[in-house]
Amino acid sequence: MEKDKLRLLVTTQCPNKCPxxxxxxxxxxxxxxxxxxxxxEIMITGGEPLLFPDELADLAISIKRIQKLVYGNTGKLFLYTALAESLPSNIRYFDGVVYTPHSAADIPKFLEVNDFFLYYKDEFAEGNTSLRLNLFPDIKKHIPESTDLSSWKVKDMIWIKDCPVPDDEEFKRVGKLWERI
Ligand code: SF4
Incomplete structure (x- = not known):
């Protein structure tokens, strides 16, 4: 039986090398x-999808168009990413984002982007845009305690071996995975 949620792999390429x-x-x-x-729900994931902003925008626009024309506009489209700096220019294509910093080096960029999301917090809330921030403990400690994270729904994370797919999700890929040689 088909499930309600799709995890859609678009690339395996990623600038990080998480063990x-x-x-x-x-x-x-x-x-x-x-x-x-x-x-x-469709969750676009990788690798790092935001390495390919043009392909990502085209795919998101196509999915939204198909959802509207064929399926009655009931589906939500989410992006999973670790590339904070590209979020402000790409969030408009999605109903929400799950951002997960993967190293201490990600935090300065995240803090800049956090200011953007705070500035437009009311607009994102009005548009029901879901902003989720996943934090591993060894990353969380690099975020200053005084940081206002109120734009985000924060979830504490742990690494799970072999990344099991939740029971209510299907895991599929695009026909040709995006890659830069
Ligand atoms: S865990 Fe995520 S950020 Fe880390 S290497 Fe894999 S795809 Fe990239």
Whole structure:
């Protein structure tokens, strides 16, 4: 039986080299290729999708158009990323984002981007844009305690070995994974 949520892999490329990365344990060539977008939630993931902003915008616009024309505009589209600096110019394509800094070096950029999300907090709330911030303990300690994280729904994270797919999700890929040579 098909499920309500789709986790959609668009690339395996990523600037980070996290030791517990799911890419180390999955054989992505064996993932089924996505055939439709009739899901209540679609989560675009990688690798790092924001390495490919043009492809990402095209895909998000296409999915939204198909959802509206074919499926009655009921689906939500989310982006999973670790690239904070590209969020302000790309958040408009999505119903929400899950941002997960993966190293202490990500935090200065995140703090800049956090100011952007604070400035437009009311607009994002009005548009029901979901902003989720996943924090591993060794990353969280680099965020100054005085930082206003009120734009975000913060979730404390731990690494989970082999990245099991939740029961209510399907995990599929685009036909040709995005890559730069
Ligand atoms: S940021 Fe994510 S995709 Fe990239 S190496 Fe780390 S865990 Fe893997």
């Amino acid at each position: 517990m990365c799911c890419n180390n344990s999955w054989d992505f060539s064996k993932l089924p290729v996505v055939e439709h977008f009739n899901y209540k």
